[in-house]
Amino acid sequence: MSLLSAGPVQADQDDPRLDGLFDRLEAADSRRQAQAIAARIWSIWFQHPSGYVEALLRQGREALQDDDLTGALIAFDDAVRKAPDFAEAWNARATVNYQIGNYQRALADIRRTLTLEPRHFGALSGRGLCYLALDQPQMALEAFEASLQIHPHQPGVKFRVRALKSELDARDL
Secondary structure: OOOOOOOOOOOOOOOOHHHHHHHHHHHOOOHHHHHHHHHHHHHHHOOOOOHHHHHHHHHHHHHHHOOOHHHHHHHHHHHHHHOOOOHHHHHHHHHHHHHOOOHHHHHHHHHHHHHHOOOOHHHHHHHHHHHHHOOOHHHHHHHHHHHHHHOOOOHHHHHHHHHHHHHHHHHHO
16 A cells, blocks of 8 residues: 555654664664665654644744744744644754754753654754853763764764764873
8 A cells, every 4th residue: 555545644753664764774884875764764854744833844944044043943933832742843943042052942952852752863963062062072972972873874973972082081181
């Protein structure tokens, strides 16, 4: 039976396809393969049963692309209010809060994201970035390592882990 004839698919962090995708992501043999799987995961995370909530996410992402942080924050605030159980709305708002330098609010949004979707490797990486900005390298390292446990083929995150380990080792000397 095709998905088209099965009726609408419930998509968000509770989508049943995610479990298999995360298994495949962890077992991926190459960065290219992992990135393709991660892209499918992101695609599902961006979906919501409400077209209105999806439109708010699109509006916010477009505002981000236009460097309109205020517009993005307004759209993501609305998405969080309309769909408080939608992990990606919280993660999107965390991104804007990080970009405007409101790291504590970004961390609060990330906590909510991870409560709803503990496997959200993007939120874990974002947590690491917030801790870096707050000059908490040990906490940043832990967040980046947690992200890599879920999605081991993230070159930027791997680089940050190596750099932080070197920095922390140098501090211990």
